[in-house]
Amino acid sequence: MALKSFRPLTASLRFTTLNRPEEITDKRPERSLVEPKNKTGGRNAYGRITSRRRGGGHKKLYRIIDFKRNKLDVTAKVQAIEYDPNRSALLALLAYTDGTKAYILAPQGVKVGDSIYSALKTDSNDYRPGNSFPLAVIPPATKVHAVELLPGRGAQMARAAGTSAELIAVEDGYAQIKLGSGETRLVHATCRATIGEVSNADHSKRKLGKAGRNRWLGKRPRVRGVAMNPVDHPNGGGQGKSKGGGGRQHLVSPWGQLAKGFPTRRRSKLSSNFILVRANGRKPRGQK
Numbered sequence: 001m002a003l004k005s006f007r008p009l010t011a012s013l014r015f016t017t018l019n020r021p022e023e024i025t026d027k028r029p030e031r032s033l034v035e036p037k038n039k040t041g042g043r044n045a046y047g048r049i050t051s052r053r054r055g056g057g058h059k060k061l062y063r064i065i066d067f068k069r070n071k072l073d074v075t076a077k078v079q080a081i082e083y084d085p086n087r088s089a090l091l092a093l094l095a096y097t098d099g100t101k102a103y104i105l106a107p108q109g110v111k112v113g114d115s116i117y118s119a120l121k122t123d124s125n126d127y128r129p130g131n132s133f134p135l136a137v138i139p140p141a142t143k144v145h146a147v148e149l150l151p152g153r154g155a156q157m158a159r160a161a162g163t164s165a166e167l168i169a170v171e172d173g174y175a176q177i178k179l180g181s182g183e184t185r186l187v188h189a190t191c192r193a194t195i196g197e198v199s200n201a202d203h204s205k206r207k208l209g210k211a212g213r214n215r216w217l218g219k220r221p222r223v224r225g226v227a228m229n230p231v232d233h234p235n236g237g238g239q240g241k242s243k244g245g246g247g248r249q250h251l252v253s254p255w256g257q258l259a260k261g262f263p264t265r266r267r268s269k270l271s272s273n274f275i276l277v278r279a280n281g282r283k284p285r286g287q288k
Contacts, residue, residue, distance in 0.1 A: 002202040016209025019202050021090060025112055026080035029063055030093055033103055037062040037086070039218070057218025060085045066094075066102040067146065067154035069118045069132040069192055074098060078114045078130075081106050081199075088161035088203045092116075092130070104130075105146055105159060107196035118192075129196025135167060135175035136189035142167050145198045147177060148191035149271075155194070162201030167193070174274075181279040225254065 002021045008014035042054035063084050076094035079101070084091045092106035094116060107129040110116070118132040127133075127142060138144065143164040146155035157179060158165040168176040174186040208214055211221070230237035230245060234252050238245030251259040265272075267285070275284050 002200070003205055012210035012212075014209075015207055017205065017207040018209075019200070019206040021081075021083075021200050021202070023081045023090060023106070023111070023199060024083055026082050026093070029061060029082060030101055030103070033064045033093075033101065034061040035064060053220045053222050054218060055220050056215055058085070058216050062086060063091060063103050065091065066104055067156075068152065069104070069146075069155075069194065070152075071096065071100070071102070072118050072120060075115050075117045076102070078110055078112050078116065080112060081110075087159070088200060089159065090161075090199045105155075105194070106199040107145065107194060108162075108199045108201065109196065110199070127195050130194065132192055132194045134190050135177075135187060135193055136170055138167055138193065138195070140167055140169050142195065143197055144177075144193035144195060146192075146194040147187065148193070149187065151188055151190045151192075155192070159198065161198055161203040164197040165193075176276065179279075182277070182281065183275060183279045184277040186274040186276065225251070 002019055004018050004020045006013040006016050037060050039057070040054070042049050042051035044050045063082075063086065074096050076096040078092050079095045080093040082091045082093060082103075090106040091103045092110055094102050094104060096102070104116075110130045114130065116128075116130040120134060121137050122131075122133065127139065132146075135144075135147075144167055145158040145164045147157040147165055148154060149156045157177070163180045165180065166178045168178055168184070170176075170189050173189050175189050175191070176184060177187050178184045225233035225235035228236035233254050234256060235249065236245060238248075241248065253259055272284055277283060
């Protein structure tokens, strides 16, 4: 069982539930596939905070992941399943027959010693988890992950732990993909995808149990706007929960941007033409 609960010996352990995946076989990353990762603390090049509530946290090394899977027709064996501090999914260390190594997102069910490969087509119908093919040669109703948005750019969709997308159909050079959010969109049929679901599905069920564990992740405390004074936030002020303030008005950001129910996607975005059904079940404007 990946989820681990504790005896309530302390107040923080009472509600703590941690995710300890049993698939992990190695805790040390491959030295040739890591690079330094500098912290910004949420600050841009001018030193101004552009992303609030970031700072501190444990040091991390970035694992270089092969999202393109463009090493074709070369079989690789899974050498290890590793933890990645930069994402929710686990990583699989591949060792190709020509001696090179690479990291990929570990699919659910893939174990050490399994063989994985990428190809443009297959005659053996070998659609096992971990194999990578273009969407045009994958059978409909197959669950895939690490899906490309543009051919050759690398995987951008369905990369989080436990997620997958469903291939509905391939018509006129485009594949219909249903994402986990409920959105259905068109993707070019030559875009690559990996068979199966992403590993570590229990990641969303963990409970950190204490504020300190959030600080280890680099997350600083968050104060609600309704708890502030009017000089500090538009939602602040009032004696208790009052009608004039205290959050009874529209909830906004400190600069007045609507915080709930405000669409942030540009209507003029070109990729909107490829969305068939939005996540809310509605069709985009202009579609019948």
